[in-house]
Amino acid sequence: MSDLGTWLPELVVAVLASVLAITLHEAAHGYAALALGDDTAKRMGRLSLNPLRHVDPVGTLLLPGILLVGQLLATGRVQFMFGWAKPVPVDVLALRNPRQGMMLVAAAGPAMNFALAWLAALLVHPAENWGMLLSPDSLEIAYRFLALSILANLVLGLFNLLPIPPLDGGRIVAGLLPRSLALPYMRLERWGILLVLFAVVILPQLSPGADPVRWALGHVLPSALDLVLRLSGNGTGP
Template sequence: MAGWLPELLASIVAAVLAITLHEAAHGYAALALGDDTAKRMGRLSLNPLRHVDPVGTVLLPGVLLVAQLLTVGRVEFMFGWAKPVPVNVLGMRRPLQAMALVAIAGPAMNFLLAWVAGLLVHPVETWGTLLSPESLGIAYRFLALFILANLVLGLFNLLPIPPLDGGRIVAGILPPSLALPYMRLERWGILIVLFGVFLLPRLTEDFDPVGWALRNVVAGAFDLVLLLSGNGPGA
């Protein structure tokens, strides 16, 4: 087996689970607030195939995975998206605030999953003697990648740019007179994000927002998850 294949498989499984449960959380939150659109359209599901976007879920993450494994031999950064779960907030009471609650459910699910993965380190340590060193290493690596995938997905979606979850949360906080013009940025949101992630570091010499976030925000959040789950930082 190629040395990078377990890493590739673990990365794919971690990313798919993080994305699927993120999207499902949006649907369940909307259902709890009275909107059954996702349920009626078959999107209230834990089946990853229901949430797959050919470009955002398959093509772009696949290219990033293979490129990193072939160049640096490990996964350091992932980027992608799934098909948004359909939600009709206009049928809810206080639509802007309902939209914010539905939006925050996705990142909240990711942070919960990251913490649960941190807790699973303990049974792996306890029963690790039953595993081969190679299997134990894969188990630890999968948990680390799962924490990383959920933190990157959750934190990235909190950026205050529509249509990311953070943009919708901000719109729910703003008064309607400001929220509605702000939400009109949604048509340009993905372009803004792609510019910041891919083009801006190429156009400037010393400004790499993604690298800065990985070194500071995500790394700090990773250590916090380890601490909150009873593991030492950097474990």
């Protein structure tokens, strides 16, 4: 794309949708922990809706930036986003029921993302009447923001449910396992990000047929998108 003005609106709405998804995901962890007895995030200034407090240099800036620019230069559209924020600190022992509480705190992030995806899908209905107030170009941008909000929240929520510590899914599994298995399972957390990067980046290069991200985008994401559209009264997904 040679015309900056052509893809600049796409860049802006993609960044906004991704930042909102990541920020509210992390805030949900902090508020859930506070409700269950742990005020660590509040004391450390992380119980906030300010995106800057949750920025991770690699996961929030570098990797999403590369994905955004690469897709915009190649196609002029954003079809996939991936990233993460700086985890909200949680003191498990401060929770009233540590094992159950950690599960609920972990589940709060993906639950927030799925709720935001559903809300964005619901907003499509009033958006149909915005044509009287907005220009055709502005209306198209509004629709793109809603579409990218749905996708960003679904991808972030589903990705975090992978059963790999320190992802939310890993912590949920640890809460379900017997204590004798949960403790060694959580020791994987020190290698968790390396395992994720291996599965997402390295494995597809070693074996093109083994690409969990491509498989998820082709099978899991469409099913989740179809469910959100049905629940919001928008028919079915693509």
